[in-house]
Amino acid sequence: MPDLPRVTVDLVIDGETGLWHLANAGAVSWADFAVDLATALNLPTGRIEALPQAAMGWVAARPRHAPLGTERGMMMPTLTAAIAQFASMLELPTRLTPAVPAMA
Numbered sequence: 001m002p003d004l005p006r007v008t009v010d011l012v013i014d015g016e017t018g019l020w021h022l023a024n025a026g027a028v029s030w031a032d033f034a035v036d037l038a039t040a041l042n043l044p045t046g047r048i049e050a051l052p053q054a055a056m057g058w059v060a061a062r063p064r065h066a067p068l069g070t071e072r073g074m075m076m077p078t079l080t081a082a083i084a085q086f087a088s089m090l091e092l093p094t095r096l097t098p099a100v101p102a103m104a
Contacts, residue, residue: 003082007075020072026079027067036080040087 007022028036031050038045053062070076077085 003076003085010075018072021068021070022076023068023070024076024079024082025070025074027065027069028079033079036083037087040083041090 003024004022011020029050031048034048035045038048053064076082
């Protein structure tokens with residue numbers, strides 16, 4: 001069972017109440033997340049480019065560093081473990097580009 005539903009069921013069974021913010025332990029940038037995910041899936045990482053926030057063209061201001069976190073209890077696995085679990089559950093096609101039909 002994936003981590004979030006498993007932890008949610010555990011909280012219900014334990015009779016926990018209130019608001020729980022469940023997040024994996026670990027903090028990375030979006031670019032680092034993309035690289036970690038691509039690496040776990042054995043995909044090339046050469047086209048992933050980290051850009052400064054100012055280059056994104058966002059209208060709304062965003063905090064420089066605002067990782068998700070869990071304060072009431074560390075119930076989720078690390079982000080690295082979650083990415084590895086996701087990658088192991090995902091079946092990628094052996095070809096990443098569509099096959100070119102043979103000319104008749």
